[in-house]
Amino acid sequence: MRIDAKGAILFEGEQVVSAEHVRNMAAAIGTATGTATAALVPFFGPTVGGESTVTDPAGLGLDLSRALLAGLSYQWARAFIPDETVHVRVIVDDVRVKGGNTFGVVAAEFTDGGGSLVHRQTATFIERGAA
Amino acid sequence: MPAEPTTPIQVTRTRIARYAAAVQDFNPVHFDDDFAVAAGLPSVIVQGPFTVALLLDAVLAGAAGPATVEARLSAPVFPGENLAVVTTDTGAELRKADGTVAVTAVIRKA
Numbered sequence: 001m002r003i004d005a006k007g008a009i010l011f012e013g014e015q016v017v018s019a020e021h022v023r024n025m026a027a028a029i030g031t032a033t034g035t036a037t038a039a040l041v042p043f044f045g046p047t048v049g050g051e052s053t054v055t056d057p058a059g060l061g062l063d064l065s066r067a068l069l070a071g072l073s074y075q076w077a078r079a080f081i082p083d084e085t086v087h088v089r090v091i092v093d094d095v096r097v098k099g100g101n102t103f104g105v106v107a108a109e110f111t112d113g114g115g116s117l118v119h120r121q122t123a124t125f126i127e128r129g130a131a
Numbered sequence: 132m133p134a135e136p137t138t139p140i141q142v143t144r145t146r147i148a149r150y151a152a153a154v155q156d157f158n159p160v161h162f163d164d165d166f167a168v169a170a171g172l173p174s175v176i177v178q179g180p181f182t183v184a185l186l187l188d189a190v191l192a193g194a195a196g197p198a199t200v201e202a203r204l205s206a207p208v209f210p211g212e213n214l215a216v217v218t219t220d221t222g223a224e225l226r227k228a229d230g231t232v233a234v235t236a237v238i239r240k241a
Contacts, residue, residue: 024149025184028153029188032193036191051156072201076197
């Protein structure tokens with residue numbers, strides 16, 4: 001993980017929350033209430049712009065062979081609406097080293113066409129120290 | 132008030148693949164056993180955000196969404212494991228059949 005990556009923008013752009021995307025997520029959840037849940041969590045922030053944004057040495061530089069996801073935080077103003085377009089900004093919120101491991105926090109913020117927050121999420125990765 | 136566990140949840144490799152395709156998460160630790168073993172795991176693991184989504188689905192059951200969720204992923208979940216969601220005073224836990232807590236979520240309503 002790149003220890004000086006804090007503040008790096010991993011992705012910024014528009015994203016359509018297609019009804020098909022929500023249906024696919026609901027199918028993975030696989031319950032009668034899956035569609036409502038899918039509208040809350042249709043995205044995993046670190047992969048919105050393609051997973052290469054977190055593995056790219058110029059991005060977070062995460063080594064997937066030594067990394068695990070340790071935590072997630074979600075904040076909603078509302079659920080996503082199928083077929084709406086949102087603006088997404090994914091950044092490296094923090095990188096710190098503790099006990100030989102490196103912790104990287106990726107934050108993704110989703111705003112609507114008027115600039116109002118729809119959803120914010122952070123994902124905390126732990127990358128074990130190299131053997 | 133803590134409640135009884137929900138109906139058991141089992142995540143198959145097919146569901147892992149469906150989730151991976153939905154969020155475009157192609158980390159090989161979720162589908163390549165050789166990669167997972169080389170990383171020190173017994174097999175591929177279920178995506179952490181997927182386990183949290185399953186927990187939220189069981190807790191909310193289609194009701195209005197929460198304002199915030201803070202989830203700590205404390206143990207990897209493997210394909211075929213039987214899981215249950217147990218509500219707690221502050222949110223819910225996703226537990227394995229042996230009682231291991233895989234996900235602890237603090238859930239705050241709007």
